[in-house]
Structures are given as structure tokens and as C-alpha cells.
Amino acid sequence: MTADTYPSPGVIFYPETDDQPMTESDPTRDYLIYAVAVLRQYFESRHQVYVSGNLFIYYREGDPQGVVSPDVFVVFGVSKRQRRSYKTWQEDGKLPSFILEITSRSTRRQDDVEKPALYAQLGVQEYFQYDPTADYLRPQLKGRRLHKGEYEPIPAQVLAGDEVSLRSEVLGLDLRLVTPGEEAVSTPPNLAPVAKALRFFDPQTGEKLLNYAESEAARRQVEQALGDVEQAQLNAAARLLQRGLTPEEVAEILELPLATVLGLVGGG
Secondary structure, eight states: OGGGGSOOOOOOOOOSSOOEEEEEEEHHHHHHHHHHHHHHTTTTTTEEEEEEEOOOOEEEETTTTTTOOOSSEEEEESSOOOOOEGGGGGGOOOSSSSSEEOOOOOOOOOHIIIIIHHHHTOOOEEEEEEOOOOOSOOOSSEEEEETTTTTOOOOOOOOGGGGGEETTTTTTEEEEEEHHHHHHHEEEOSTTTTTTEEEEEETTTTTEEOOOHHHHHHHHHHHHHHHHHHHHHHHHHHHHHHHHHOHHHHHHHTTOHHHHHHHHHHHH
16 A cells, blocks of 8 residues: 555444455355356446446445455446446445355355345345355255345246256346356356356346356357368369369359359369
8 A cells, every 4th residue: 555545543444354365265266257148148238337346345435344345246327437446425325236155164154144134124125145155055046035124035937958057037137057168157166066157047038057167168169161162162163063063053042142152263
């Protein structure tokens, strides 16, 4: 901290960090990053939706002890901008409508007992918990929705393949537990077999939300498939030309640009 960052006498100081590591394990960090990334991408076109995580939220002006730092949260009705901390009195009193905590050994009691009481008091509409290792939370994914000031469990739906799905009415998305595959978020192979990966799904399309890396991988797969199709067409065109068909006939049969077929003739 430099001299310029020290608060002036009489000014209340709201810390922006507790100097503690972000998480205690790779799975906890990876799912935190995944959830923030895909939700930011999902709400990218909505300028009054703020998605963040592992950020101090101060909910009482004048009291630096009135603070909480959810792993993942979404606030509606505030600007989408970078913040060093979130102070409700500077945001028209708005608090997160959705919170997700990635439960670990050190946070299990806080996540399951203390934080629900606080979040209900603050009026957080939906509170979800997920345990990436399936060691500390039963069931592995839990959801609660605020009703008359108290949380009620969000019922889980069991889908094909034993996938478990919970609907977030706030987000308009489904949170699902799926069998980890190549696309799973860095799920270590030595985890217990019961551990399942958390994914967000759009119930309108049935599609899962992809982070940037997954989107790029999908784009490359499409490009590869298109390249394979194009090469197959060119091979077919070459064979038809060898059989005596004119370039015009080949272009019409294969629905290829005539210039492309003529290029094969010139290349031959």
C-alpha cells in the first residue's frame, strides 16, 4: 500500500482484499472461474447485469465488518463495469439476486449454515452450493429460493443418464451435474467416481453454456468439418473431370462455383 492509498483521518477504510488465497484447491478455483466466465458471456448483451466473483460486497455503509465475498454472484439493474469492491449504497442499494458458493473443506460450515442466514436476511433471491469433489456437501449440488424471508429447497430433477438439474428462475438457466468428460472443467481424474461436473444449460435450447476455451474448440471443430466437406467435394469434382464431364457440368452437379472447378482444370 502506498502513501496515497491510506485513508485520510476520519474516513472509513473498506479493504479490497483479506490477503488470503482465492481458493484452497484447483477444482474450487476452476469452477469459480468457469461460472463467472460463462455467466458473463451469457449476459454479455445486457448492460445492466453485473457478474463477478470473489469480490468484497459491503452491505452496510459505515461498517467495514458488514462484508461478504461470494464465489460467484449476479446483480441485476446495475452497470456492467469493473469494480475493486461492491458497495451497496453506491449501487442504489442493489444486492445480488443469485449467489453460488463453491464448497470446500474450510468453507463447508459457512456455506451451509452461516451464509444462508445472512443471504436470506439480505434478500438474495437464490443461493446455490456446489461441491466439486463431492466430499463435503450432500447432495453435491444444492439450491435454495427465498420465500417470505426464508429459504426453501429448489427441487432437483433427475434427467437421462442420472444427470441432476436445478432451475434458477433468477438466471433463466439450469444448473446441472453431468458426468465429467473431456469438456469438463479441469476435473482431476483422481476424484471419487461420485463427483460430477457442474454445467450451466439454457433450458430454451437445451444447449450448455461454453466458456471461451470451449467456444474456440467448438469453432475449430466446425472449421475442420467444413474443410473436410470442401476437400471431399474437390476430390469428387476431380474424378468427374477425369471421366470427361465439362467444368460447367461438374459445377452444376456438385453445386460448386465454376471458378473453383476451372481452378482444378488449370491445376491439372
